[in-house]
Amino acid sequence: MKTNFQSPQQFFRQRRLRLGIVLAILLVIYGVSMVLVNFQTLASLMQVPAGLIWLFKNFIPTERSISYLGPILYQLWRTLIVAVSSTICASLLGLILAILGAKTTSPLPGLRLVIRFGASLLRNIPVVAWAMILLFSFKQSDFTGFLALFFMTLGYLTRAFTETIEDLDGEKLQALQAVGANYFQCVFCGVLPEVASTLTSWVLYMIENNLRDATLVGILTGTGVGFLFNHYFKSFRYDAAGLIVLLIAVLVICLELTSTQIRRAIA
Amino acid sequence: MLKVIQLDKTYGQNKHSLKDVNFTAQPGEVTAIIGPSGAGKTTILRSVNQLIRDNGGKILLDDQDIRQANKSELRKIRHHIGMIFQNYNLISPLTALENVLHGRLGAKSTFAGIFGMYSTDEKQEALALLNEVGLGEYAYQRCDQLSGGQQQRVGIARALMQHPKMILCDEPIASLDPKSTKIVMDILRQLAKEKQLIILINLHQIDIALEYADHIVGINSGEIVFEGPSQAVDDQVLQKIYRQADQPKQAVTANEN
Ligand SMILES: Nc1ncnc2c1ncn2[C@@H]1O[C@H](COP(=O)(O)OP(=O)(O)OP(=O)(O)O)[C@@H](O)[C@H]1O
Numbered sequence: 001m002k003t004n005f006q007s008p009q010q011f012f013r014q015r016r017l018r019l020g021i022v023l024a025i026l027l028v029i030y031g032v033s034m035v036l037v038n039f040q041t042l043a044s045l046m047q048v049p050a051g052l053i054w055l056f057k058n059f060i061p062t063e064r065s066i067s068y069l070g071p072i073l074y075q076l077w078r079t080l081i082v083a084v085s086s087t088i089c090a091s092l093l094g095l096i097l098a099i100l101g102a103k104t105t106s107p108l109p110g111l112r113l114v115i116r117f118g119a120s121l122l123r124n125i126p127v128v129a130w131a132m133i134l135l136f137s138f139k140q141s142d143f144t145g146f147l148a149l150f151f152m153t154l155g156y157l158t159r160a161f162t163e164t165i166e167d168l169d170g171e172k173l174q175a176l177q178a179v180g181a182n183y184f185q186c187v188f189c190g191v192l193p194e195v196a197s198t199l200t201s202w203v204l205y206m207i208e209n210n211l212r213d214a215t216l217v218g219i220l221t222g223t224g225v226g227f228l229f230n231h232y233f234k235s236f237r238y239d240a241a242g243l244i245v246l247l248i249a250v251l252v253i254c255l256e257l258t259s260t261q262i263r264r265a266i267a
Numbered sequence: 268m269l270k271v272i273q274l275d276k277t278y279g280q281n282k283h284s285l286k287d288v289n290f291t292a293q294p295g296e297v298t299a300i301i302g303p304s305g306a307g308k309t310t311i312l313r314s315v316n317q318l319i320r321d322n323g324g325k326i327l328l329d330d331q332d333i334r335q336a337n338k339s340e341l342r343k344i345r346h347h348i349g350m351i352f353q354n355y356n357l358i359s360p361l362t363a364l365e366n367v368l369h370g371r372l373g374a375k376s377t378f379a380g381i382f383g384m385y386s387t388d389e390k391q392e393a394l395a396l397l398n399e400v401g402l403g404e405y406a407y408q409r410c411d412q413l414s415g416g417q418q419q420r421v422g423i424a425r426a427l428m429q430h431p432k433m434i435l436c437d438e439p440i441a442s443l444d445p446k447s448t449k450i451v452m453d454i455l456r457q458l459a460k461e462k463q464l465i466i467l468i469n470l471h472q473i474d475i476a477l478e479y480a481d482h483i484v485g486i487n488s489g490e491i492v493f494e495g496p497s498q499a500v501d502d503q504v505l506q507k508i509y510r511q512a513d514q515p516k517q518a519v520t521a522n523e524n
């Protein structure tokens with residue numbers, strides 16, 4: 001990038017020019033893709049209200065749907081358990097991998113590359129693909145869903161934890177080394193207290209995220225509230241399906257509120 | 268007594284940072300290392316407790332060569348060498364008391380260290396040390412809620428918790444205001460006198476060095492150019508230590524095109 005400018009005016013003119021070009025390119029890309037998918041922006045926008053009204057009419061839970069509450073709550077509970085347990089297991093293993101793989105704490109430089117590569121592989125396979133692959137070996141069960149979420153979360157959290165640990169000022173650890181602390185003492189007395197609150201935030205975020213994903217995965221693995229949704233949906237019991245959506249939303253919001261509270265408490 | 272003999276350090280292939288460095292530091296004295304930026308002060312200090320692996324020479328602390336120590340010996344030696352830093356390097360979410368107790372880690376088993384199993388005596392001592400540096404009432408405060416000067420005093424208490432023979436200080440006052448500077452430097456001088464510690468300190472402020480140090484080591488481009496009592500430091504000596512440093516490289520102010 002050019003760093004010498006005759007005057008500030010010239011610099012800002014160039015800035016504006018660049019911004020203009022970027023916007024123009026985006027517009028062109030938008031136009032081309034519209035033509036390609038044959039999508040007429042206006043016509044589709046017009047249909048949105050009608051679609052929403054149809055949704056509201058059919059998906060609003062009625063008194064009749066209350067009878068479904070029992071099974072729904074039970075499956076919701078199972079889905080929550082799958083989401084939470086997969087996240088907790090993945091974060092424990094992820095923490096160990098992150099400590100072994102982070103630049104500041106890795107005992108073996110070679111290990112770093114292996115862990116980085118592995119984590120990025122795990123993370124870049126979509127959770128749905130994980131579920132479909134695992135279905136072959138583990139059939140339709142909660143465990144398949146657990147594993148799919150576990151692998152994706154492991155990849156994600158290992159990466160996030162590694163970066164958190166690497167952001168830590170290496171001098172703080174040197175200060176402990178200088179005291180005579182050994183490797184494990186440095187990790188447990190220095191690294192972990194420093195990163196604990198950030199890591200907790202990540203874990204809470206992943207639990208929220210995995211609750212949503214667990215619902216989706218449930219459709220594939222035939223378990224949990226996702227399966228129930230699919231089942232009601234296919235048998236035209238839209239009000240029950242609507243109740244599920246509502247309950248999931250309530251649960252996710254509760255979860256978010258709780259984790260905000262926890263985050264605030266530990267910050 | 269600390270005796271550094273023919274210490275040599277090369278970073279990478281040919282970046283010679285320390286060349287034939289010799290000096291001594293006595294117990295009961297404050298020894299200050301002064302010199303321009305990039306001269307090698309930090310490198311010397313970190314070689315002394317082997318945070319940096321040097322390339323040759325001897326570092327004798329009470330006639331034991333630190334450079335020859337194996338891993339577990341080095342841990343024991345480090346346990347008796349305190350170190351304080353320009354940016355304090357405390358574990359910030361932990362309390363002042365916990366940070367002071369970290370000074371015991373070098374003497375603890377891995378297990379006891381990890382689970383923070385400190386004896387009542389150790390806890391009492393840590394509290395007493397915090398009182399000694401004037402921070403008794405902050406014992407249970409998170410360290411990142413303390414001021415810079417207070418954090419540095421926690422750092423000193425952590426070093427004292429090691430029952431040190433020597434304390435290494437790498438620009439301990441560079442981030443402090445004059446008042447905190449005086450508090451910290453007074454504590455360090457007092458420690459040298461009362462506990463007969465070796466205090467080895469890197470300083471940028473010549474006036475502070477001359478005021479507080481008994482012994483001055485001047486370094487320029489990795490070579491010792493002066494060693495002697497602080498009374499012997501005059502303008503000529505200072506010029507020798509800081510030569511070239513007074514002519515900054517042509518700054519990037521010129522309009523090149
Ligand atoms: N990790 C490193 N890798 C390569 N060169 C280094 C490294 N650390 C220091 N050096 C070089 O070694 C020389 C001495 O550095 P050192 O940090 O000891 O100087 P200093 O006297 O402490 O400077 P300052 O007063 O700015 O802290 C410098 O030229 C520096 O560029």
Ligand SMILES: [Mg+2]
Pocket residue numbers: 308309310
């Ligand atoms: Mg330095």
